Amino acid sequence: MKHSIKGLTFSTPVVAATALNRGRGSERFVASNGDLNASSKKDLLQQAAAFLTLASQTGAVPEAEAVSAEALAKAHKQMMTAATQDPTAHKELGEVMADELYQAANREGFARRFLAKQTLGQGQTPRVHMRMKNVTAAISTSATQTHTQLVRDNLYTPPEFYNQTRPFVEMKDIVTATGDVLEEKFVEATEGMGVQEDRTWRNLCLQTVGIDNDPVTFFGSMTASGLMNLRNQVSRWNLPVAYWLVANDIWNDIVGDSSFQQVIDPVSKHELLLTGQLGVIYGMTVISDAYRHPQHRVIDQGEMWCIADAVNHGMMTDRGGIESSPIDVSIEGIPGRGWHMVALLSMVVANSRSVVRGRRV
Numbered sequence: 288m289k290h291s292i293k294g295l296t297f298s299t300p301v302v303a304a305t306a307l308n309r310g311r312g313s314e315r316f317v318a319s320n321g322d323l324n325a326s327s328k329k330d331l332l333q334q335a336a337a338f339l340t341l342a343s344q345t346g347a348v349p350e351a352e353a354v355s356a357e358a359l360a361k362a363h364k365q366m367m368t369a370a371t372q373d374p375t376a377h378k379e380l381g382e383v384m385a386d387e388l389y390q391a392a393n394r395e396g397f398a399r400r401f402l403a404k405q406t407l408g409q410g411q412t413p414r415v416h417m418r419m420k421n422v423t424a425a426i427s428t429s430a431t432q433t434h435t436q437l438v439r440d441n442l443y444t445p446p447e448f449y450n451q452t453r454p455f456v457e458m459k460d461i462v463t464a465t466g467d468v469l470e471e472k473f474v475e476a477t478e479g480m481g482v483q484e485d486r487t488w489r490n491l492c493l494q495t496v497g498i499d500n501d502p503v504t505f506f507g508s509m510t511a512s513g514l515m516n517l518r519n520q521v522s523r524w525n526l527p528v529a530y531w532l533v534a535n536d537i538w539n540d541i542v543g544d545s546s547f548q549q550v551i552d553p554v555s556k557h558e559l560l561l562t563g564q565l566g567v568i569y570g571m572t573v574i575s576d577a578y579r580h581p582q583h584r585v586i587d588q589g590e591m592w593c594i595a596d597a598v599n600h601g602m603m604t605d606r607g608g609i610e611s612s613p614i615d616v617s618i619e620g621i622p623g624r625g626w627h628m629v630a631l632l633s634m635v636v637a638n639s640r641s642v643v644r645g646r647r648v
Contacts, residue, residue, distance in 0.1 A: 590645070
């Protein structure tokens with residue numbers, strides 16, 4: 288995604304996924320049709336694992352979104368210089384970053400994938416229509432605080448809370464840095480906004496553990512039969528199980544187990560892999576955070592979740608974007624440029640039966 292501020296280009300991606308090579312040879316991971324190069328289903332699973340590992344390390348994206356590291360660093364330096372000289376450019380740069388953060392969260396975020404989403408307008412309040420009465424819901428009261436509540440009616444109004452971050456670059460870093468300070472601050476802002484949404488969702492799910500569905504512990508490698516036992520914790524309540532969220536090391540078990548190779552339909556399109564979608568198994572879409580920067584992963588190694596479809600799982604609301612305001616350095620007391628970014632959200636896992644946690648030890 289590219290934007291311009293007074294003729295300057297802003298773009299977060301750097302490396303095109305189509306340029307990634309397999310091993311030390313010259314063969315590309317991605318063929319001309321956008322599929323991963325693979326000779327069999329087993330090879331496709333292996334290549335997908337290797338591709339995601341490399342993509343997370345390089346920040347690889349689809350080719351249409353890529354820009355060279357040199358051009359990116361040059362454009363970012365120009366934009367930071369403009370922001371130090373012109374209050375309008377300072378304000379616009381923050382708005383562009385906020386827009387990019389919001390689009391990335393909608394494209395890649397777990398919370399926005401697993402929960403039903405509603406955009407609220409002026410005067411509207413969050414309203415969650417419960418599919419079942421007398422169920423235990425997990426509710427967020429802030430970006431980091433959650434609690435459970437027995438909901439006896441079909442309609443629930445969860446509270447809204449602020450999700451916010453303050454990326455700030457000191458003047459001495461702007462004028463002396465040899466690296467891309469704007470890109471560094473964008474990575475920090477991503478963690479403060481989009482990644483925090485996913486952490487909030489995970490905290491809600493942790494609140495449900497043991498209420499209706501018992502956590503399942505696996506010893507040794509994950510197997511297809513073990514997955515069925517985990518899935519049945521949710522499906523026994525007559526809820527459709529839509530997703531299987533796995534840590535990146537669980538994907539290695541899938542690759543190495545022949546029983547998984549017989550029942551999984553793996554994704555071959557690299558664009559889908561770069562959003563964390565790995566395939567379909569037992570009717571569940573397999574999702575992983577293996578494609579993410581290691582600092583932006585929200586689930587632990589060996590962790591996994593089976594999740595019902597969004598209408599049975601829960602809801603998230605927002606106000607249509609992220610608001611960005613320039614930080615007043617006279618109040619901050621430190622020369623530099625920065626922005627206060629905030630989104631007004633609500634988030635609820637409306638039925639503790641809709642999710643179950645598994646863990647491999």
